Amino acid sequence: MDQTLIAGLGNIYTDEVCFCAKVLPTRIANTLKEKEMKKIHKCIPQILKFAISKKGTSANNYVRTDGTRGGMVPYLKVYGREGEKCRRKGCKGIIKKIKVNARGTHFCSVCQK
Numbered sequence: 001m002d003q004t005l006i007a008g009l010g011n012i013y014t015d016e017v018c019f020c021a022k023v024l025p026t027r028i029a030n031t032l033k034e035k036e037m038k039k040i041h042k043c044i045p046q047i048l049k050f051a052i053s054k055k056g057t058s059a060n061n062y063v064r065t066d067g068t069r070g071g072m073v074p075y076l077k078v079y080g081r082e083g084e085k086c087r088r089k090g091c092k093g094i095i096k097k098i099k100v101n102a103r104g105t106h107f108c109s110v111c112q113k
C-alpha cells in the first residue's frame with residue numbers, strides 16, 4: 001500500500017478525505033480494499049478543489065488578522081468537530097478524536113469503517 005498517497009495532504013484534508021470516502025483514518029496506512037482506494041482517489045481532488053475555492057483552511061492561524069475565521073473552517077465535516085454531530089445525511093454519529101502517531105485525527109465511528 002502506497003503511504004505517500006496522502007502523505008502530502010495535511011491533517012485536516014486527510015480527515016476530510018477519509019470522511020468523504022467513509023474510511024477510518026486509522027486504516028489508511030494498512031488495510032484498504034481496492035474499492036475503498038478508488039473512493040479515496042475520487043475524494044482527494046473533490047476536497048482539494050473545494051478547499052482551494054474556499055481559499056484553504058487557516059487552522060494554523062485559525063482567526064485571520066481581521067478576526068474572521070478561515071475560509072473553509074465552517075465547512076469542515078470532521079476536523080475540529082470533536083463531540084459534535086456527524087454532518088452526513090442520515091447519520092447519527094458523534095465525531096470522535098483520537099491520536100494517531102501523535103497527531104489528532106477526527107472521524108465518525110458510525111459511517112466510517
Ligand SMILES: [Zn+2]
Nearest residue numbers: 086091108111
Ligand atoms: Zn457519520
